Amino acid sequence: MTNINPSAPQQSRGGTQQADRNICILGLGYVGLPLGVALAQSGMTVYGVEIMESRAALIAGGTPHIVEPRLPEMLKNALEQKRFIVSTQIPENCPATVFIVTVGTPINEDQRCRLDMIKDVIHEIAKVLKGGDLVILRSTLKLGSTRNICIPILDKTGKDYDIAFCPERIIEGNAIQELYELPQIVGGSSPRAVARATKLFSNLTPNIVTVSSIETAEIIKLIDNITRDIHFAVSNEFGMLCEHLGLNSNEVFEAAQNGYKRTKIPKVGLVGGPCLSKDTYLLQDSFEGLALSPQIPKVARAINEGLPKHGADTIHRFTQKFSTFSNRPTLAVLGAAFKGQPKTGDTRSSMTGPVVEHLRRLFNFSETRGYDPMVSMQDMESLGLNKMETPEDALQDADIVVITNNFHEISNLPLGQMSHLMHRPGIIYDFWPQHRSAPGPLAKDVHYLSFGNGTNLGRTI
Ligand SMILES: NC(=O)c1ccc[n+]([C@@H]2O[C@H](COP(=O)([O-])OP(=O)(O)OC[C@H]3O[C@@H](n4cnc5c(N)ncnc54)[C@H](O)[C@@H]3O)[C@@H](O)[C@H]2O)c1
Structure with missing residues (x-):
């Protein structure tokens, strides 16, 4: 049975707080791609990881595979300025201190949540996790998935890290504008996780709503x-x-x-x-x-x-x-x-x-x-x-x-x-x-x- 209740006092994770300027986004779909180019435009270096080779190649060549106003120009700029680096897996020695998960979370034929994509991507992150990194879940999840699925995988690394859930709420077709306008919900494993996620998303929107x-x-x-x-x-x-x-x-x-x-x-x-x-x-x-x-x-x-x-x-x-x-x-x-x-x-x-x-x-x-x-x-x-x-x-x-x-x-x-x-x-x-x-x-x-x-x-x- 899934525990969907927050466990009592939350412990601080992660090492010394740092300015997070190198971001790795996993999953360059309707959510990950606009977010990646928007963060790149705000001055960060974004490592965009897209497992689907044809999709990654298209994006790396400057063509979004989705229809979003302003996205083509922003992607082109980000690539030209080398602020958006696309690959099919997390690059070796990736300097990212933040990993943002934006993979799909579809349901299967029994209308149950498919957890394989989330598990796979968290295992990928675990392989390269460094002490002090921040992991942000942005995909829509079955309740309790962060605590019951993601944290146990990351804990096995023995590294000290921060983790937050910061849902994406954009509407398709107006993603870029809404990334800059919508309030961003932030819930984290510790005050420091919340503070780091808040700082990160403050680069996009002035309106951050932190929750307990x-x-x-x-x-x-x-x-x-x-x-x-x-x-x-x-x-x-x-x-x-x-x-x-x-x-x-x-x-x-x-x-x-x-x-x-x-x-x-x-x-x-x-x-x-x-x-x-x-x-x-x-x-x-x-x-x-x-x-x-x-x-x-x-x-x-x-x-x-x-x-x-x-x-x-x-x-x-x-x-x-x-x-x-x-x-x-x-x-x-x-x-x-x-x-x-x-x-x-x-x-x-x-x-x-x-x-x-x-x-x-x-x-x-x-x-x-x-x-x-x-x-x-x-x-x-x-x-x-x-x-x-x-x-x-x-x-x-x-x-x-x-x-x-x-x-x-x-x-x-x-x-x-x-x-x-x-x-x-x-x-x-x-x-x-x-x-x-x-x-x-x-x-x-x-x-x-x-x-x-x-x-x-x-x-x-
Ligand atoms: N589409 C929306 O408007 C929207 C809005 C809010 C929230 N969401 C949620 O955000 C999540 C992503 O939705 P989406 O529409 O962007 O999905 P999507 O299918 O468009 O994009 C997900 C991408 O992740 C890639 N991927 C899967 N596993 C990977 C891995 N291990 N490493 C790297 N890339 C991997 C897929 O190939 C795909 O391109 C879902 O949970 C969805 O419910 C979507």
Whole structure:
């Protein structure tokens, strides 16, 4: 059973405090790469370690593998100034006094936290750990992982070191700006660990929030993300209820909040991405075997994970009204990244995958296509979609069009005009209706339905 309680008085670790100017970051993904270049820009020398050779080579050549505003210029500068040194393992005699862990912490098929990446990276650090080094965990962890998994591995070195948990809370697509703006939570093994981590992150943000234990910092990260997931689930559940009653949830939410500050409800829409899709499971896993387990997060996750099926079933039911609806339809999906705003090309845990999967169970498609200018052909194909270069190519002769993210190029498409390209009878189903004004007059026999809006479904109370 995992101990998630902080052990009583915390002992100071590590040698004499020093100015930490050489930093080693392990894992140059969506979190590690922006952090690395931002620290390099603040004047530190950053040793970026990325185990994936192709990724490391790309980064070392000055090309980020992720889409983040300002990142390409900052990476180029950092490389030119030799403040950002990229390798596939910790360089020999690495002068870093701080090791920051930013590897992924995905869940496995049983929805349990995968700990192998964290364990591996901590073993790598242990091999080179020097007395007085500071280790910072920044990946999102199952509660108690710092104390129960990382510290025992590092303790075996016999070295004196500091350790802190400083969660990353940036939003993908606005990482650099948020690194400079967001408050940084810092929880450490000792006052000195907290002081060193505080000093380090003060180079980026003026707002440091120190907390009393590593576990407090760990749970804050999970609570932040899970609360967001719950908010979306509340909205999506009300959306579904409104739809069932033949009402328009957009109208309901807008009117409910009009001048009335006590109701705060986000818009309906698909909820995906690498963080929200897993953090509830990290929390659940943390409480495995304990007397208490979280309830609301589980229900919220189920609601958000249920949206793809709900949309697919709605589309299927609607098309059955038409005896002439194609029995080998063409599907066009607009949006493949897990979100459209801020824009990203990240398809990890994108709900587009489950949407296509559910539709495939209901329709015998002749073709499944996708349009999302942010997403590579390879990633589009892994979602089971042929990548189209233009939205017109995607809609041409399509029978079913599904809008799965709110990327502005997609939200601003003149659907009315474009519906003339479609095969009839046709259906456009929109998971992100709030970002567009009504699609305008559609081609005859093309129908527009949107999630959370029952006004076209013919249902009434
Ligand atoms: N993506 C986000 O917006 C975000 C925001 C806040 C927190 N987080 C959390 O931060 C962590 C990292 O997320 P991410 O999105 O950057 O993941 P990612 O998959 O984009 O990046 C992790 C990188 O670590 C590399 N890696 C794995 N093992 C390694 C090792 N032993 N040595 C060196 N490199 C190694 C991987 O190849 C990968 O490139 C996760 O725990 C995530 O939950 C992510």
